[in-house]
Amino acid sequence: MQAVTDPHAFPPALPPDLDDPAVIAAHDWAAFAEVASMNNHWERPGWSATTRAYYWMLTFKHATALIDQARHCQETVRDLRFDAIAEDGLHLTMGRVGLTTDITNERLDRLVESAGSRQLNAFTAQALPLTASRGAIRYSVAPWTPLLDLHASLSEACTQAGVALGKPTSSLRPHIGIAYCNRAMDAQPVRNAILPLRRLPPVHVEIDRVELVELRREDAAYRWRTVHQLPLA
Template identity: 55%
Template sequence: MQRTVDSGPFPPSPPPSTTDPAVIAAHDWAAFDAVEKMVDHWERPGWSGDTRAYYWMLTIPEESPLVGHMRQCQRALAHFGFDDIAPDGLHLTLGRIGLVGEIGGDRLDRLTADAQQRVSGRFTLRAIPLSASRGAIRYSVAPWRPLLDLYQMLHEVGARHGLPFRKPAAVFRPHMGIAYSNRTLPAAGVRAALRPLRELDPVDVLVEQAHLVVLRREARAYRWNVARTLHLAPC
């Protein structure tokens, strides 16, 4: 059976502005508007039930207003049967640095201590409803600039410790997923369902920490345990 992989950066190109929320959201939607079919997110090479990998990510507390906003959107899309992200699972993935078992704890300590000396201040992200990729329903986020700076710093610090991100900053497309597609289906019907949700107000989230986590897959969901934490400086 042919595998339907949601691969490559999406959107394929970055937006013309990495700071303007309206431009970023419009760019994400234009990219999804060109998608004919959604695919099965879970048909991804290199992952199994036994895979454990270290990722840097931002996590959203369950008590955040954004989680209630996400649940509202998930309920509106329930008839598609997507695999919803759990209330304690909302996150923004930065990138992967390696497999568990290949990286010792002392090395993680040195990496985190080095990154902590270079991390910049806290910032606010705006989660903008609602768009999609080939394999997931997601929020656009803005601005990208502090995320790109954080990504580049972690990539450079990681490289000094032999633990760079697997992908360069040029293909990083910040977003926050709320549900995963679990089959192939026409994208036109999904777009029609998303359009009224795009009229909802955006939600601002204060980013105070970044976490290095041990990521795993359980059934059709991502779960993690926090291994190390970076604390962003007060503004």
């Protein structure tokens, strides 16, 4: 992929190698090292208690090793008083399809049909402990190439169905959050808290399905209803 810098993504620049776990982890950490202050993740425009939106997501309800390590990390950083993500809420966002009020059932059916007609391959990813963005503590993820390929295919399916998959593939920065920052604060205590966790081993997760979900916010957490589950070959 052509190197693209997106000032709205984090990190803004792509890593110099899209598949090397060490390079990706170092790139994410270097970006967070430049962050001076954390933001309240929940202070984002466009969301209310009644907002519902369709997203393509990877979920990890059955990834026991990932869940166990995420719990350990959440317990280690609990003094930060962030909003920890429940084990059934761990996810990797592939992209936003649109508000439920803007997408008809007919168009949603066309999207499911278009996505299902494509050759989407399963793969193994690594969750790499641990880093953060301006609003969350999260895992880096490697490799990126199969995730970017999956995003590109889902984007093409959306276009064919007459909807748009939010950001372009070049703006995707794969990650798995474990805790959301719920207030403005200095970033240095966050770095101090998660630095020892970076020595933990990576966790391998099998990516064998992608889900189209109806997402909502509920009690400082994301919850969703799965609309369609698309197996990967």
